[in-house]
Amino acid sequence: MMMQEVEMEMFNGLVRVFLRMMYEKNRLLYLHSVKTARIADIISRGMNLDGRMRWMVVTSAKLHDVGKLMVPDDLLMKKGRYKPREMTAMMVHPVCGAEIVSQYFNGNISLEAGEVIFAIRHHHERFDGSGYPSGLVGDNNSIVSQIVGLADFWAALTERRPYRTPCSHDLARRTIEENRNLFHPGIVKTLLMNLDALSMIQYDSD
Ligand SMILES: [Fe+2]
Numbered sequence: 001m002m003m004q005e006v007e008m009e010m011f012n013g014l015v016r017v018f019l020r021m022m023y024e025k026n027r028l029l030y031l032h033s034v035k036t037a038r039i040a041d042i043i044s045r046g047m048n049l050d051g052r053m054r055w056m057v058v059t060s061a062k063l064h065d066v067g068k069l070m071v072p073d074d075l076l077m078k079k080g081r082y083k084p085r086e087m088t089a090m091m092v093h094p095v096c097g098a099e100i101v102s103q104y105f106n107g108n109i110s111l112e113a114g115e116v117i118f119a120i121r122h123h124h125e126r127f128d129g130s131g132y133p134s135g136l137v138g139d140n141n142s143i144v145s146q147i148v149g150l151a152d153f154w155a156a157l158t159e160r161r162p163y164r165t166p167c168s169h170d171l172a173r174r175t176i177e178e179n180r181n182l183f184h185p186g187i188v189k190t191l192l193m194n195l196d197a198l199s200m201i202q203y204d205s206d
Pocket residue numbers: 064065093094123124152
């Protein structure tokens with residue numbers, strides 16, 4: 001079943017509610033979500049995706065870390081290394097986020113909403129199968145999810161984190177190039193071709 005316009009508008013409303021909750025909980029979580037969505041949109045345009053695909057990519061990017069609403073702030077903002085127990089608590093956020101969003105649909109899930117929920121669940125998978133939660137290899141992960149995964153990675157590199165300052169764009173580019181086996185080759189290529197547009201994204205973490 002394809003999503004009707006009215007459903008899409010209602011889902012957009014839900015996205016705004018979740019973004020507001022992230023804003024109130026943790027400003028960096030909110031800013032990261034918005035920034036990831038901008039990066040994902042630039043990649044989508046670069047890949048010439050149609051409007052429906054772009055909506056799925058951008059919506060998934062805004063919501064990819066919604067499961068972190070359930071993670072305590074002291075853990076989100078921790079400066080040192082995570083203990084194994086803390087690591088486990090952090091690593092459930094994709095599954096947790098997918099569960100939260102699927103609750104809204106009460107089993108009546110359109111193709112588009114299903115894509116978004118899948119991408120939330122699988123945005124930490126890696127092309128070589130080294131990611132989580134399922135260890136999906138290559139295109140066993142969806143294209144939407146793979147775009148969000150790379151956008152998230154680029155956003156994280158170029159943002160200030162509690163334990164480090166942001167990487168320069170040059171260092172971020174080199175890091176992506178060194179780790180390109182972790183991502184879909186076509187998506188990496190599109191990102192690298194759009195570095196000028198990416199460098200225009202403002203990130204205000206103050
Ligand atoms: Fe995440």
